[in-house]
Amino acid sequence: MRLVSFVHGTRSGIGARTDDDRVVDFAADPDLPTTMRAFVAAGEVALTRAADLVAVEPGMPLAEVRLLAPIRPPNNVMCIGKNYADHAREFAGSGFDAAQQQVVPTSPVVFTKARSSIVGPGNDVLVSADGTGALARLSDREREVLGLMAEGLTNAGIARRLVLAERTVESHTRSVFMKLGLHGDGDSHRRVLAVLSYLGAV
Numbered sequence: 001m002r003l004v005s006f007v008h009g010t011r012s013g014i015g016a017r018t019d020d021d022r023v024v025d026f027a028a029d030p031d032l033p034t035t036m037r038a039f040v041a042a043g044e045v046a047l048t049r050a051a052d053l054v055a056v057e058p059g060m061p062l063a064e065v066r067l068l069a070p071i072r073p074p075n076n077v078m079c080i081g082k083n084y085a086d087h088a089r090e091f092a093g094s095g096f097d098a099a100q101q102q103v104v105p106t107s108p109v110v111f112t113k114a115r116s117s118i119v120g121p122g123n124d125v126l127v128s129a130d131g132t133g134a135l136a137r138l139s140d141r142e143r144e145v146l147g148l149m150a151e152g153l154t155n156a157g158i159a160r161r162l163v164l165a166e167r168t169v170e171s172h173t174r175s176v177f178m179k180l181g182l183h184g185d186g187d188s189h190r191r192v193l194a195v196l197s198y199l200g201a202v
Contacts, residue, residue: 006065022059081109
């Protein structure tokens with residue numbers, strides 16, 4: 001059973017893709033979770049119940065749905081690069097990073113990927129229209145803080161989500177405002193303007 005997130009018409013849902021390319025919508029069982037994160041958290045109980053549903057529910061043709069990324073994290077994804085020798089040698093031979101002297105690094109290469117880079121099968125990865133603009137000047141952490149602002153979180157909420165001190169979030173927020181050229185003039189709300197810049201670029 002392959003778990004999927006999908007859009008069918010105007011409704012999104014979760015379900016299972018069968019071997020004969022049909023999608024069984026878990027909404028057919030009101031006792032199953034409605035989000036993939038909740039489904040995964042429910043563990044074996046949800047898997048067993050879903051398997052029982054797939055056994056009796058005909059589902060809909062795969063061609064009628066648009067598959068999404070099966071699960072999207074609430075924040076950026078932490079990634080490890082060059083984490084095995086063959087991959088490190090392949091990367092070194094690509095010429096992508098000519099300045100890199102080590103073929104196999106002595107420490108893992110850690111980086112983040114934005115949630116917007118996580119897409120469904122066959123879907124385009126959306127590239128920011130702001131590639132050389134103001135948002136490009138933000139650090140990964142500042143972009144992460146700004147993204148959470150765009151979700152409506154307060155500094156305290158962002159601090160809890162990222163497991164940071166609230167003062168640290170305040171410092172990142174000030175830096176975001178400064179790099180975006182948003183100065184407090186009394187007539188505008190910098191937080192709203194920062195979110196509008198973010199939403200216009202993603």
